[in-house]
Amino acid sequence: MKKLIIFDLDGTLAESKAAIDEEMGTILGNLLTVARVAIISGGDWPQFEKQVLAHLPKGSLKRLSILPTCGTKYYTYKQGWKQLYAENFTDEEKKLIIQSLNEAVDASGYKAKKTWGEQIEDRGSQVTYSALGQQAPLDQKKKWDPDFAKRKEIKKTLDKTLKAFSVQMGGATSIDITKPGIDKAYGIRKLKTVLDIKISEMIFIGDALFEGGNDHPARKTGVACIQVRDPEETKRVVEGISVCLGFKTRKNSNIISG
Known part of the structure; x- marks a missing residue:
């Protein structure tokens, strides 16, 4: 059973530098009812606030981890967002x-x-x-x-x-x-340690999993990877994952069924 779904941001959850749309916000909110979610992206913390956090259901944040700048920083929600680490340059x-x-x-x-x-x-x-x-x-x-x-x-x-x-x-x-070795693979391994979730219990979804793409390091961890073309394909993939993990929707609706 998969317990953690990890996403890239730009090109995967939203268009470059754009906010996730209402449908994506609902789909992610639904996913957070059945699994933990993490987002690892090249953007810094303010970008996540504008693109993602402002558009998610407020009650779901405790199951969300944010890893800005390709996993070189890690934020978790405990009565507010807290930074666990930052691998800064000199x-x-x-x-x-x-x-x-x-x-x-x-x-x-x-x-x-x-x-x-x-x-x-x-x-x-x-x-x-x-x-x-x-x-x-x-x-x-x-x-x-x-x-x-x-x-x-x-x-x-x-x-x-x-x-x-x-x-x-x-x-x-x-x-x-x-820094060398500080990439999305590093972030995934941090998630493994902090959340105590096995790599085999994770899925990574991104649009740049090819050689040289900033999602590619995720493959080094052995995590199950899903390549997507754009946010629209991501929505369909996540809907399928949510159903497999036990999420149920009301007829003709994306509203959580209690």
Whole structure:
């Protein structure tokens, strides 16, 4: 029996930087009645508050774990949200990463001509490069690198210049850099310890489980993985999981049946 369902956020539960919609909020709320849920994403804590937490049923939060910045931070709910850990960079590490990112982008020839907001964001335990900027419109982001080809070229350079770090692609236009070994696999192992749940009792759902994608490290743990195309496919997958775990709906309704 599966006890913990783990999700990526952008591209899996919601469109990039967008809030989960009402249907997804209901589906996740239903899932939380029959299983624990965790979300591991490259976004930082404020992103989770806006994209997810503000749109979930309030009574379900005790069964939810939040792991921002690819698992480099961990938040749990106990009479309010509490941070359990944060694997932050030193100032010297941040300086090296930012310099290497700028050089790799310049060398790739894929430097964006137009950007919306800052391209490089310091998230404490993660540095994230967003090719079109943090505030880029979703339609522009979707067509910039749909097959990840541009970011794969940038990543090739970073894998050489930042050998002491983990470099992964995620979202629609981003590259996430964390400390070595501090990735979604690390987060999953933390969940195993903190929640006392076996890897065999977990499922991970994400849209970037391919080699180089920021969900791919999850595979290293041996967790059962489900690749999805987008949030709409995630909804159908989660509905099936909820039914298998014992969730029942009223006829013609997604309302919890008591």
